[in-house]
Structure formats: structure tokens, C-alpha cells
Amino acid sequence: xxxxxxxxxxxKPPAADARAHLTTAFRDSFxxxxxxxxxxxxAGPAESHLYLLFDTTAAPNLSDSAFTVYARNYxxxxxxxxxDASNLDSVSVxxxxxxxxxxxxxxxxxxxxxxxxx
Numbered sequence: 001x002x003x004x005x006x007x008x009x010x011x012k013p014p015a016a017d018a019r020a021h022l023t024t025a026f027r028d029s030f031x032x033x034x035x036x037x038x039x040x041x042x043a044g045p046a047e048s049h050l051y052l053l054f055d056t057t058a059a060p061n062l063s064d065s066a067f068t069v070y071a072r073n074y075x076x077x078x079x080x081x082x083x084d085a086s087n088l089d090s091v092s093v094x095x096x097x098x099x100x101x102x103x104x105x106x107x108x109x110x111x112x113x114x115x116x117x118x
Contacts, residue, residue, distance in 0.1 A: 015039075015047050018083040025081040026074075032058035035074075040092060048089040052078060056097045056107055064108065067095070071110035072117070079117040088114040 019037040027034035036053040039046075052074060059070050071093035079085045094109040 015084060022078060022082045026052075026077070029077070030058075035093075037078075044089055045087075047084070048087060050078060050082065050088050050091045052091065052093045054093070054095050056095045059095050059108065062108065067108040068110050071108070072112060075110075075112045076117045079114060085114070090114055091117060 023034045023037050026032070033055045035058075036051075038051045038053070040049040040051045042049055054074075059067055062070060074093050075091040078091055079088070082088070090111055090113055092109060092111040095107045096104040097107060099105050
């Protein structure tokens with residue numbers, strides 16, 4: 001019981017604040033639902049692969065090539081606005097649709113090297 005109280009009072013790690021600021025930047029700059037901002041744990045250094053997950057309403061009915069252009073623009077925006085961008089190796093952008101309560105289907109996904117987005 002004491003452990004739970006201490007964990008609840010512990011400050012958020014800096015990356016959590018940086019992700020929250022990036023979410024706010026997307027919401028304030030684009031007329032889309034703000035993305036879920038997370039990290040992919042893909043055997044690389046911790047917190048080096050940023051993952052932006054948008055609702056499909058952000059990019060409805062796009063072809064794969066059109067989505068790649070859209071995704072590159074959002075990934076570059078993330079690199080410019082993410083406070084810890086210097087620690088990133090890559091950025092992935094994906095869109096999802098809700099299939100059922102708590103179940104989503106990913107429609108598109110594109111990954112870009114951070115060095116190509118600066």
C-alpha cells in the first residue's frame with residue numbers, strides 16, 4: 001500500500017512531458033485529432049523510436065504513396081517540436097480505426113530515419 005502511494009506521487013519522467021508537449025503542438029497546429037505519442041521498443045536505445053498514432057480521420061482514404069508524403073510531413077513536424085529530438089533515431093507515423101471497444105486496425109504505417117527529417 002505504501003509503494004502505491006509513493007509511485008503515484010513520483011514525478012513524470014522528462015520524456016512524458018516532452019510527449020505531452022508534442023501532442024499539444026499537433027492539436028494546436030493541425031485540424032486533426034491529436035496523435036497518441038509513444039515509443040516503440042524495437043531493441044534500439046530506450047526512447048529512440050518515436051511513434052505517432054493518428055485516428056484514420058487524420059488521413060482518410062489515402063493511397064500508400066500519398067500517406068507516405070503525409071507521414072513524412074508529420075514526422076518532420078514532430079522532429080521540429082519534440083523537446084528531446086536529438087535522442088531520436090527514427091519516427092513512425094501510423095493511422096488506426098476503431099474496430100471494437102479497445103481494438104484497433106492499423107491502416108497505414110511509415111517509418112523515417114530521424115537524420116532525414118531534420
